[in-house]
Amino acid sequence: MPKYVMVIDIERCIGCMACVIACKKENNVPEKHFRTRVVEEVRGEFPNLRMELRSELCNHCENAPCIDACPTRASHRAKDGTVQIDRKKCIGCKACILACPYDARYSHPEGFADKCSFCEHRLKEGKKPACVETCLGKSRIFGDLDNLSSEVVELLRRHDFSVRLEFAGTQPRVFYIKRSFTGGL
């Protein structure tokens, strides 16, 4: 079984938001809800500034608080290691939404919890997640961590990387790589 991960090359993100809307259309995400977002963070004072544009989504954690919090096993780990939600089992109690430290889940108007699935249905067809496919900057890279010749392995080998809220101990499968750079004057 593959071990799917996403690598996000922060510097290549140009904030175009194509990922956000491609995801919405691909997964028929209801109005006012999103499965992914791009966060802008600025540091410094004019004119000495630095900015980071950071894609955020479900981290498909190895140690997933949402799975622990789910009373019905609707939130579960699929065979490929990704974290998925069985809509039929979900009772809409929202425990998982509160348990997730990444604010990656929302309550679907039809009464179940929903979040990024790494486009599970596309993976089955041999395609990449919709956000990855359309990413103009090729800032989102998807692949199998167990495949040593994959691009994700290569990137994680070559660069420093981090995960969000490492101290939470969730062991995310979304990795952020960063090259050294100096913005501003």
Add this chain to the structure above:
Amino acid sequence: MDLSRRDFLKIAATAGGAAVATNSVVKTVLALGKRPVSLPQYIPTTCEMCFWRCGAIAKVVDGKVVKLDGNPIHPNSRGKLCARGHGGIGLLYDQDRLKTPLINTGAKAEGKFKKVSWDEALGYIADKMQKIKEKYGPESIALLTHGSISTYFIHLLQAFGSPNFAFPSFALCRGARDTAFEITFGEAVGNPERIDIQNSKVIVLIGSHLGENAHNSQCQEFAEAVGKGATVIVLDPRFSTAAGKAKYWLPIKPATDLAILLAWINIIINEGLYDKDYVARYTLGFNELAQAVKEYTPQWAEKETDIPATLIIETARVLGKNKPNVLIHPGRHTAWYSDNVQRQRAIAILVALLGAYGRPGGIYLSPKKKLEPVFLSEKDYPEHKPELNKGNYPFAGDEGLTHVIVKATLTEQPYPIKAWFITGTNIMKAMPNQKDTIKALEKLDLVVAVDIMPYDGVMLADVVLPECTYLERHDDFFVVKERALGVSLRQPVVQPMYETKPGWWIAKELGKRLGLEDYFPWNTLEEFLKTKAQIWGVDYSELVKKGYIEIPESSKPYLLPDENYKFKTPSGKIELYSQELKRHGFDPIPKYTKHEQPPEGWFRLIYGRAPVHTFSRTINNPSLWELMEENVAWINTKVAKKIGLNHGEYIVLVNQDGIKSNKVKAKVTERIRPDCIYLVHGFGSTSRFLRRAYLRGADDQQLITRYAVDPIAGTVGMRVNFVKITKEV
């Protein structure tokens, strides 16, 4: 993701030569006790959510478009679409679309519409046009136009006898750039711009905010270059997304860009950093240039621009050291001040000094092959009075000048304009000085607007005709001039909704009622496209399946070493010193012009793009609206503190002529200079027919009551307005 060859063939097979998907294929598996499963169809077409015109592939299920993706073989999309491209579905299914022809029964521009049939609407227009022609001549009917529909309406108007059309995209957008490059290199930089950004070692962006403008393939290449470690230099009063990728962000004082360009030229010549062989081989006027820029020292430029001289010198050396693989981005919206063409000339001259034209990482050459034009009909247009659409501007482009049409309508000089056709453009948001536009409209005997959505500019018309969206129609071929030459097809992926019709049909039907049927010698546009493809030697059925075909062996991006290249200028050389400009009484080498700066307590109004919107055209699109419902006014943190303004608080902007904006939220940020305020363009619609967008955000164009005009090409300067902040909302 790149579709594999096999996948792609599968898609093509499903699209199966049928251009229009009316029903999707249904595979019944009743024997298994399951519901019938609809198989999707994938149909390639050309996007028109903006002017980039990417190749898109529509996924259609049960006659509904459920997803749009980038066509992997199209050079403008490369398998990817931007947010707006994906949001095309929102345009198609927007409940607020224009659905039937409308005639205004109220006072001029009152917007009191009754629904009418196509026959009644077209008969009404034809009748009025004939009356105007009898009384004033056919030239008194003008056309303001943008996008694919322009082809048919320019043809119709010319067949009727009027040469007076104007594209806002010239005077109000990229005209200055194109003129300057034509003067210097004999040729414009093209659309998409012929920039070899993926191979650039240094990228200079002068106000160009890549990423925020989401020009698809260009953004892809920009990210590629950034990923490879290119040095980015950004001149912008605002810390743009691109500035966030820059090693050098130069927060330049607005209106002083030419100072830094001239200082760079000076340093590069002085320090011998220019490409000497290239300059000797290909250019004319180097000595005159060297003389003329002597006065523009870095110390002088520092005083003008607020950028330290040391930094001006350092960046000039970065350019020189990395020549010729340097991209000085020629920009796109260059309608800034009264000296647009000269500022763009300085960019062109800098490109030439660095030897970057026709070199990797600079500006690549046009494809070496051409496709000869094939016209909608072979019949000659009738004789007419001289056109007035270029005014007295010797270098105005063939696309015409919108402000000249407005002026001629108001003054009736050199002859009266009595009717406007407005196709594919929102004149209230595209054109400055809205008061003049309204006054001109009030003088007209006939105003016809053809569009998809009830934009504010559209709903001022006497007759409104609903065009169907790009997903529901054929259009003329798009000749793609990327590194290679190619042909892109637009074909309907679903049938037109409501009573909407394709632009070509509207022009043809109106032509019929004007006795001009000979100018439309085909029954459907597809019939014409098939003929055209045959003349060009392009396989139409393959185009239907693939959406894009590249013309083989048409690419020659770079000059060969020591090539004797002949530029398309009168001299055959790159003209650093322009004889043509001199002949018309203009400076043959750019000179610095000082522009007025805002007085104490006032801010210069600057404006730009957001990646999820295309001007005012997408602000009601449900898919895109939810990502950005209204714009915000960017205000420097220190300024906000001084006046006690909080982030997110609603304010009103008032300009120097007392014009008040709609209320707009303050974005209090470090990312902008204290002497300017920035708005994303296109918001604050006054059309109540746009239920989502109505009065959301502030309209920058409303505050642009004043504009400068560049005497060379008649391009407009719209960054010459000053605003104040008031908290009385």
